Amino acid sequence: MRRREAWTRGELLQHQSDGLRSLIAFAKSRSPLYAERMRRISSGSVHLQDLPIIEKKEVMSEFERIVTDPRINLADVNRHMEGVEDDECYMGEYRVLTTAGSTGRKGVFVYDRNAWTCLMAGVERGAGLVxxxxxxxxxxxxxxxxxxxxxxxxxxxxxxxxxxxxxxxxxxxxxxxxxxxxxxxxxxxxxxxxxxxxxxxxxxxxxxxxxxxxxxxxxxxxxxxxxxxxxxxxxxxxxxxYSCTEGILGVECGFHQGIHIFEDLCIVEVVDERHNPVPDGAPGHHLLMTNLYQQTMPLIRYLISDMVTVSADACPCGRPFRTIKEIHGRVEETIYLGGVNTGKVPVWPAHLSSMIMARQGVLEFQVELIQGRLEIDIVADPGISRKDTASVLTRNIKEGIESLGAVCPPLRIRFLDRIVREAGKMGKKQTVVLRAPDSGPLAGAEH
Ligand SMILES: [Zn+2]
CATH class of the missing domain: 3.40.50.980 (Rossmann fold)
Incomplete structure (x- = not known):
């Protein structure tokens, strides 16, 4: 992996296309679902864009048909997860991870020993960059x-x-x-x-x-x-x-020009709503990830609902991996507000974060859109004036939303002692909590 850091971009792309070809050949021969879905795809000359996309809900509903070891079954994996301790493996071979479930249904992912070794080597490479x-x-x-x-x-x-x-x-x-x-x-x-x-x-x-x-x-x-x-x-x-349970790893290098995506391990496509590629430098609507090291549970063009902008410029460190310049939040946490002129305007978690966290003394926040009203919970330093903070925040948010071309809905600001972190959601703080009717185009889908 260290040697690959010195590759040219061309060498990296060659490695990706070789990896993709062997992944497809393997998945077609060992995974009943991929065999069926890719029967018309020849593993000889593969174009990523021709391959079908897969979402988390399908991965979970078709679990036994995706995995390439027929002994693996979801009910057993679920039982294993209930009592797992330390670094214990399912069937003595597989490490099982779940996603936080902050965006709907939890995903379950099974890593074989080789995939886990790659992941851990990737983690160690990340430590090296830092x-x-x-x-x-x-x-x-x-x-x-x-x-x-x-x-x-x-x-x-x-x-x-x-x-x-x-x-x-x-x-x-x-x-x-x-x-x-x-x-x-x-x-x-x-x-x-x-x-x-x-x-x-x-x-x-x-x-x-x-x-x-x-x-x-x-x-x-x-x-x-x-x-x-x-x-x-x-x-x-x-x-x-930036990392995800499904296999993407990435971290900034000493130049701090963005988060290097370890693209020798995963192919990451930044795409728009219709899964069409978005050029580097422009914000995407979601990601499609192809994991090149995970054979037991092949994930090919797997949809991840993170909105990011990849930098159009190469990092001065010379590594061939592109960098994530900005993370805007998750699709499911995007609020759609009425536009000043017409239509709906997306307000990303990162927009709200910059409007709210810029105020001195604000420690944490969470936003919820309820019946057209924005409810903003704030945890603030006890030393600051709540009245002043509330009026500054109201102004900041109103101006911020209007600068995006949207009409600012009524706001309500509430001060709390703390924001509850749910253990079931891996203790992650959700920036925006949305209920179905107010959320975006992918709401209701279980990403
Ligand atoms: Zn760098």
Whole structure:
């Protein structure tokens, strides 16, 4: 994998097309579903765009026909997941992960030993980009705390020196997290951006006293304001990352020009609503991922509802992997508001995040659209004036929404002590909570 970092873009593309050809040949010969769906596709000369797209709901409903080991069955996998401990494998061979289910039905993904080795090597490559020598530094990871979630599983699966790894649950009380971190004193901190932001505030207030040299965030939108606060508080280097349970891995390099997607492991297509390719530099509506290292559960043009913009410029580090310049949020968390002139205007989670988090003293927020009204829950620093904050936020949001060409609906701002992180959703904070009638074109679909 290190050698591939020195490849030219052309060498990478050749590797992708070779990988795709052998993946298709394998999937057609071993997976009944792909055999049926791709019977007209010859694995000799394959064009990615000719291949059918697959969504999570199909993967789950056709689970036994997708997997290439006929012994695997979803009911058994579900039973295994109920009692799984540490790095335990299903049938002694397969590691099972689930998605957070924050966008509907949970997905279940089975990794064979070879795929897991690739994934872990990818994680280690990511550590290398960030400048971490795995097993050398005290590392604290605050994540879901579930064996079934990638953030936790890869941490328990890493060949760590004992005592070097602290794994904490994001759903634990902040006080407990602060105490544990104070006594552990991590050199490296991994956390969801919202949690890293809260911890930075704890450090400002003097309750937390840690000095990590490297902070890695991922799995949620990192607001510019939160990033600035994290950098100011710790003076450490902040790296944002992007990964998904289905197999994409990516992290920033030292040039901080965006998140490198490890494209030797997965082919990632950025597409519009109709699955047509979007040029680099323009925002996409969702992603189509083809995992090149996962044979037990082939995922070819699998739909992932993240909206991202890939940079049109190559990173100065010279790696052949494209970078994600911006993550706008999930399709299911996009609010559609009436346009000033006509039609509907999408408001992305990242838009709301920049309008709201720019206000000093706002620690966390969550937005819900209820019967045409935007309800905004705010967790704020107790020292700030709620009245002033509410009026500034109202103005910011109104101006922000209008600048997008939409009519701003009535707003209601509510101050809370905390926003509940649901363990069932892997403790991730949802930026926007939507009920079916108000959400976007993919609402109701189970992504
Ligand atoms: Zn780079």
């Amino acid at each position: 400048g971490i020598a795995i097993g050398r530094e005290r590392t604290a990871s605050i994540g879901s705390g579930s064996q079934l979630h990638l953030s936790y599983r890869r941490a328990v699966s890493e060949p760590e020196g004992s005592g070097l790894r602290l794994i904490l649950k994001v759903t634990d009380p902040l006080q407990r997290l602060t105490d544990e971190l104070n006594s552990f004193q991590p050199g490296i901190l991994h956390a969801y951006p919202s949690m890293a932001g809260l911890l930075a505030e704890e450090q400002i207030n003097g309750r937390l006293d840690i000095h990590p040299g490297i902070i890695v965030t991922g799995a949620e939108i990192l607001a510019e304001e939160t990033a600035r606060k994290i950098r100011e508080v710790w003076g450490g280097v902040l790296f944002n990352s």
